[in-house]
Amino acid sequence: MSESPLIEHTRSAFSDKFGTAPALVVQAPGRVNLIGEHTDYNDGLVLPCAIDYRTVIAARERDDRVMRIVAADYANATDEFSLDAPIERRDDPMWANYVRAVIDVLVKRGLPMRGLDMVISGDVPQGAGLSSSASLSVAVCRVFATLPGFESLSPIDMALIAQQAENDFVGTKCGNMDQIISASGVEGHALLIDCRSLETQLVPIPSGAAIMIFHSHVERGLVDSEYNTRRRQCEEAARHFGVKALRDVDAAMLEARGGELDPLTLRRARHVVTENARVEAAGQALAAGDLARMGELMEASHVSMRDDFEITVPLIDQLVDIVKGVVKQSGGVRMTGGGFGGCVVALVPEEQVADVSAAVEQTYRGPEGQLATIYVCRAAAGAGVVAA
Missing domain, CATH: 3.30.230.10 (Ribosomal Protein S5; domain 2)
Incomplete structure (x- = not known):
């Protein structure tokens, strides 16, 4: 180096x-x-x-x-x-x-x-x-x-x-x-x-794909307590299914017995089960250079984090929407990290980096009026x- x-x-x-x-x-x-x-x-x-x-x-x-x-x-x-x-x-x-x-x-x-x-x-x-x-x-x-x-x-x-x-x-x-x-x-x-x-x-x-990270400047103040709560809820769901961890629950098992869980625990379990499937599919999509498919999976991941795991916040959702409005079907964007603030990650064609950055700079403002901090990274x- x-x-x-x-x-x-x-x-x-x-x-x-x-x-x-x-x-x-x-x-x-x-x-x-x-x-x-x-x-x-x-x-x-x-x-x-x-x-x-x-x-x-x-x-x-x-x-x-x-x-x-x-x-x-x-x-x-x-x-x-x-x-x-x-x-x-x-x-x-x-x-x-x-x-x-x-x-x-x-x-x-x-x-x-x-x-x-x-x-x-x-x-x-x-x-x-x-x-x-x-x-x-x-x-x-x-x-x-x-x-x-x-x-x-x-x-x-x-x-x-x-x-x-x-x-x-x-x-x-x-x-x-x-x-x-x-x-x-x-x-x-x-x-x-x-x-x-x-x-x-x-x-x-994939060649020609840029990794963009957008720091929302939303302080992740709840992340420690809520992280531990989510972890406890996942462990509770795993115990219900009689398995070591939610890794061992598939979609069919969740469909058959998920109704036995209380609605909140069911949503938490559903996020983990579906997210594991999305990761597997994402590995295949990236290996094939299919950014459009990767984008679909990242979008579904964000929706699951928002609705089932409930770890996004309105400004993070807005930031994701701004990026998605530019990238459309040519890449993907989602919240990344433990939740309740922090960063959004996007995989976008390199030729769209300038347009995505301009849209975020023009439209997004953090809790105290800050611009998002934008990082264009490489693996x-x-x-x-x-x-x-």
Whole structure:
């Protein structure tokens, strides 16, 4: 990977802080989920791609057991602790807990940990549903994976360590999609992930298709509590059907016995069951370069999130409608992420990018009159070493 301003900035910040050059620099990307929402924790299917916005960490080994971590994006705020003492959660700052969380998991796994100096910087938009937290967690794990004694850590291993860190230490009961795509992404491709078996299938992004992300600037204030509520409702539905997860319920089973559920739980289950089917179909559509079919599936996904899972909000729905009004049948658009704000993702022909951007800039205004922030992305590579 060629040097980017972000990598140069992180390297320079390390030299300024520690008076020496870093021994290594790693990166881990954020992600956008093209289709497959709230299916990951139901052991289902998802179709994300890594994006060319990332967390970068510059690091150098120390000769003691001290971890010293500097956040270049937060005025060089520093967190310092010893590997020889219990690693505790901090009330503030939150970024420090994601770093501590990964290190805590690695320590408890008995890996040959050693002290490090690290400087962290990133350009993954925060609070937008593009997985800045997973990007950070995977990047921390990737730093250690370069060291002697960590050779056995595969990308999937790193993803699961990062997920465990968020689940157990940070307290976010996330699924494994964000971490897997950040660790395992392949340039130019989406990744169809089976969140139960952890099998992945490369799906090429069609030539001439642009990935557009629109940040609505609707704060995702309800996402944590409502996420946990939706998860509980899905688990309740799975118990009713006597299965491990809603992944094991198909359309026929839902049709035959769905009426036994209360109407709200039925809608939640129906979203997950139909969304898994849409992901499978979307993988086939993308592989065939069929953006029109992909657009139909993305539209149906958004309707399901709006009506059955009830995780969209009016401004997100409006943003989707604006983009759809330009793209029509030549591409697709839907909300992406946990819901209740955040971002909209679109797959559009490159020649329509300017028209879509103009329509959004002219018509959409956020809660305080803001323009949407528009990112035109490419499907990027997963976590790796960018300099030694």
